[in-house]
Amino acid sequence: MQFFLLLALILLSAVAYYLGRKRALTVAGGQIRNLHSLPSFYGSYTALWCGLPALAVLALWAALQPDILTNLVVADLPTELRDLPPDQLNLVVNNLKNLVSGHFVSSTTDPAMQAAAERYQNLRLIGNAALWVVALSIAMGGIAYAWRRIAPTLRARNSVESVVTIFLIASSTVAIFTTIGIILSVVFESLLFFRQVPVSEFLFGLQWSPQTALRADQIGSSGAFGAVPLFGGTLLISGIAMLVAVPIGLMSALYLSEYATPKFRAFAKPALEILAGIPTVVYGFFAALTVAPLIREIGTALGLHVASESALAAGLVMGIMIIPFVSSLSDDVINAVPQSMRDGSYALGATKSETITRVLLPAALPGIVGSILLAVSRAIGETMIVVMAAGLSANLTANPLEAVTTVTVQIVTLLTGDQEFDSPKTLAAFALGLVLFVVTLILNIIALRVVRKYREQYE
Amino acid sequence: MSTTVLETQTALDQALQASTAPRHKSSVEVTDYNNRQTVGKITVDNPKMVCRDVDVFYGAKQAIKKVGLDIGANEVIAFIGPSGCGKSTFLRCLNRMNDTIASCRVTGQIMLDNEDIYAKEIDVVQLRARVGMVFQKPNPFPKSIYENIAYGPRIHGMVNTKAELDELVHDSLERAGLIKEVEKRMQEPGTSLSGGQQQRLCIARAIAVNPEVILMDEPCSALDPIATAKIEELIDELRENYTIVIVTHSMQQAARVSQRTAYFHLGDLIEIGDTDQIFTNPRHKLTEDYITGRFG
Numbered sequence: 092m093q094f095f096l097l098l099a100l101i102l103l104s105a106v107a108y109y110l111g112r113k114r115a116l117t118v119a120g121g122q123i124r125n126l127h128s129l130p131s132f133y134g135s136y137t138a139l140w141c142g143l144p145a146l147a148v149l150a151l152w153a154a155l156q157p158d159i160l161t162n163l164v165v166a167d168l169p170t171e172l173r174d175l176p177p178d179q180l181n182l183v184v185n186n187l188k189n190l191v192s193g194h195f196v197s198s199t200t201d202p203a204m205q206a207a208a209e210r211y212q213n214l215r216l217i218g219n220a221a222l223w224v225v226a227l228s229i230a231m232g233g234i235a236y237a238w239r240r241i242a243p244t245l246r247a248r249n250s251v252e253s254v255v256t257i258f259l260i261a262s263s264t265v266a267i268f269t270t271i272g273i274i275l276s277v278v279f280e281s282l283l284f285f286r287q288v289p290v291s292e293f294l295f296g297l298q299w300s301p302q303t304a305l306r307a308d309q310i311g312s313s314g315a316f317g318a319v320p321l322f323g324g325t326l327l328i329s330g331i332a333m334l335v336a337v338p339i340g341l342m343s344a345l346y347l348s349e350y351a352t353p354k355f356r357a358f359a360k361p362a363l364e365i366l367a368g369i370p371t372v373v374y375g376f377f378a379a380l381t382v383a384p385l386i387r388e389i390g391t392a393l394g395l396h397v398a399s400e401s402a403l404a405a406g407l408v409m410g411i412m413i414i415p416f417v418s419s420l421s422d423d424v425i426n427a428v429p430q431s432m433r434d435g436s437y438a439l440g441a442t443k444s445e446t447i448t449r450v451l452l453p454a455a456l457p458g459i460v461g462s463i464l465l466a467v468s469r470a471i472g473e474t475m476i477v478v479m480a481a482g483l484s485a486n487l488t489a490n491p492l493e494a495v496t497t498v499t500v501q502i503v504t505l506l507t508g509d510q511e512f513d514s515p516k517t518l519a520a521f522a523l524g525l526v527l528f529v530v531t532l533i534l535n536i537i538a539l540r541v542v543r544k545y546r547e548q549y550e
Numbered sequence: 551m552s553t554t555v556l557e558t559q560t561a562l563d564q565a566l567q568a569s570t571a572p573r574h575k576s577s578v579e580v581t582d583y584n585n586r587q588t589v590g591k592i593t594v595d596n597p598k599m600v601c602r603d604v605d606v607f608y609g610a611k612q613a614i615k616k617v618g619l620d621i622g623a624n625e626v627i628a629f630i631g632p633s634g635c636g637k638s639t640f641l642r643c644l645n646r647m648n649d650t651i652a653s654c655r656v657t658g659q660i661m662l663d664n665e666d667i668y669a670k671e672i673d674v675v676q677l678r679a680r681v682g683m684v685f686q687k688p689n690p691f692p693k694s695i696y697e698n699i700a701y702g703p704r705i706h707g708m709v710n711t712k713a714e715l716d717e718l719v720h721d722s723l724e725r726a727g728l729i730k731e732v733e734k735r736m737q738e739p740g741t742s743l744s745g746g747q748q749q750r751l752c753i754a755r756a757i758a759v760n761p762e763v764i765l766m767d768e769p770c771s772a773l774d775p776i777a778t779a780k781i782e783e784l785i786d787e788l789r790e791n792y793t794i795v796i797v798t799h800s801m802q803q804a805a806r807v808s809q810r811t812a813y814f815h816l817g818d819l820i821e822i823g824d825t826d827q828i829f830t831n832p833r834h835k836l837t838e839d840y841i842t843g844r845f846g
């Protein structure tokens with residue numbers, strides 16, 4: 092119903108566009124030069140006047156209609172229904188709505204309800220018809236208004252552009268408000284959690300066992316929320332990942348930017364970047380099914396005890412995943428060091444390796460540090476690989492051959508399955524999320540600062 | 551003289567078509583390559599560098615065509631010519647900086663103290679320590695002033711102690727006429743200096759490795775007249791100890807600092823001779839047009 096109205100408004104706006112254009116040309120006597128703006132701007136101006144107010148009415152109606160109708164219908168209900176306590180009244184209204192939308196509702200054979208439902212439908216029909224009339228007349232009115240205003244001196248371009256600017260601002264704020272919303276919800280839920288578990292216990296406790304007792308007589312579900320083993324596990328796996336990614340990434344960046352022929356570089360750089368495009372779940376099963384058993388076999392051959400899910404397996408694969416973060420960004424910053432620096436060094440009789448280690452790397456260092464920090468924050472937030480390859484046991488250990496668990500893995504396990512949304516177990520996920528968010532945010536801010544500072548250096 | 555000019559111009563056309571005409575023996579006044587003549591005496595009595603038949607190609611495009619000239623010891627020689635004629639290209643051949651450009655190919659002979667610098671056994675790293683270079687745009691490293699100068703001596707292991715290095719840095723800055731301005735700020739970044747100071751820093755950096763030849767590619771083009779005057783003064787002093795090749799777009803500068811001048815045109819060396827003679831009495835029509843401002 093409203094969909095067709097929308098369609099009609101769009102069509103009308105298209106018509107308005109042509110009308111406005113033609114009108115502008117007419118008032119200008121066919122001479123575009125007499126007009127303040129190009130004819131198409133007058134067309135857009137008219138179309139906007141036609142479409143926007145009508146759309147606003149439509150949106151308002153869509154938002155308010157259910158409430159208004161419900162209120163009207165409830166007001167007409169028999170008094171014994173109307174005077175029910177609020178929660179029961181709510182139930183009645185729900186039943187009513189179900190009835191209106193034609194769902195089968197078992198308990199409603201009440202004739203009063205039937206009558207109310209019919210009334211609701213009637214009102215809705217009337218409302219929709221009214222909406223059509225109102226919206227279309229507003230659209231026509233808009234066209235007429237714009238038509239009357241079109242004159243060679245009308246600054247149509249400026250008006251259209253300011254409307255476009257508003258649209259752009261609105262679009263750009265969507266992401267910002269979403270972020271703010273996420274932060275607020277995480278913070279709010281975390282506060283609920285910290286009301287039940289003290290912050291100090293959460294941040295410094297050494298015991299993580301989030302199973303809380305459902306019944307008072309349950310044993311073994313103490314509910315300990317010391318997150319240190321998770322932080323430790325995250326740190327261990329990220330550390331292993333960085334040990335893999337930083338040297339390999341940096342060396343491939345150096346090779347690509349300083350040694351490789353342009354032809355090889357053109358092939359190898361995108362190829363490396365493909366690594367970043369592989370879905371992490373694929374890395375996950377690669378880690379769990381290929382790397383972990385391999386490490387276990389090697390370990391057993393060496394007489395070591397290796398858990399079948401080890402921090403090493405997850406860390407190695409994660410390291411490979413983030414190589415392109417390090418290599419691609421570092422390659423960019425090394426490349427951004429001006430050729431004149433290289434020339435200056437070579438002209439003094441420096442070799443390639445001297446030039447790289449003494450001129451290029453120091454000059455590019457801030458950018459390289461920035462790229463590493465970005466990679467770290469990526470590693471800390473990575474979930475899928477660790478879920479599949481690192482295990483679930485919250486061991487506090489520095490031994491990479493043991494199973495550990497990370498913040499992200501625990502968030503996943505805490506929130507999958509049936510949950511009570513106010514138990515500390517569930518709320519703990521939000522607290523973990525908050526920690527994760529704060530840490531990666533800080534890392535990202537530092538990294539971006541560092542990278543930006545570096546960019547300014549040669550300008 | 552008019553006949554010479556006519557001859558040369560037709561000859562130029564022939565040379566462009568890569569003619570295979572036999573080469574004549576070089577005379578005193580006119581050196582003839584494939585019927586194309588360089589007017590003036592290309593040789594000197596005690597040459598530091600000797601270039602013969604130098605061709606430079608960027609890919610398929612020839613940027614330098616059979617250029618031959620000598621660079622005398624302790625002389626300042628200026629390369630002039632319209633933009634794109636190959637002055638920088640030729641200059642960069644002299645310390646093999648062209649090696650860093652993948653598409654660039656150099657043939658012919660360039661000798662430094664009777665040693666072919668393009669020979670297989672030559673180490674370009676050592677060559678560049680002997681033939682230093684100062685670029686058009688000052689390019690100090692993003693390090694401290696001290697480290698900028700100390701860079702070269704360090705990589706060549708020229709000093710053993712910190713005291714020796716300090717002295718060498720101080721000495722180089724002094725010879726570049728910069729010491730008074732930077733004495734108190736050695737640890738500040740080299741990039742914090744003014745453009746003219748940066749260029750002198752780059753000259754100091756070049757002389758710190760004690761080269762024999764210094765190549766300068768338009769060293770003053772980014773500088774104001776006062777900074778330019780300082781650098782010209784400096785070049786005059788440096789001549790005592792070094793051989794200097796300078797590319798410049800300023801005729802006055804060439805006249806002020808150099809003893810000999812070479813005029814390039816579209817990859818050809820058209821005329822070479824004493825600076826006085828080139829500027830007062832050019833023998834080739836193209837040279838005359840250029841220095842009187844009718845070309846370029």
Ligand SMILES: Nc1ncnc2c1ncn2[C@@H]1O[C@H](COP(=O)(O)OP(=O)(O)OP(=O)(O)O)[C@@H](O)[C@H]1O
Pocket residue numbers: 608613631632633634635636637638639640651653
């Ligand atoms: N890296 C390069 N690749 C390809 N061609 C080049 C390259 N460098 C220079 N050339 C070409 O070689 C020719 C000579 O260039 P060169 O830079 O030597 O001129 P120049 O005399 O120094 O000019 P200017 O006075 O403008 O500096 C030009 O035609 C130029 O286009």
Ligand SMILES: [Mg+2]
Pocket residue numbers: 637638639767
């Ligand atoms: Mg040049």
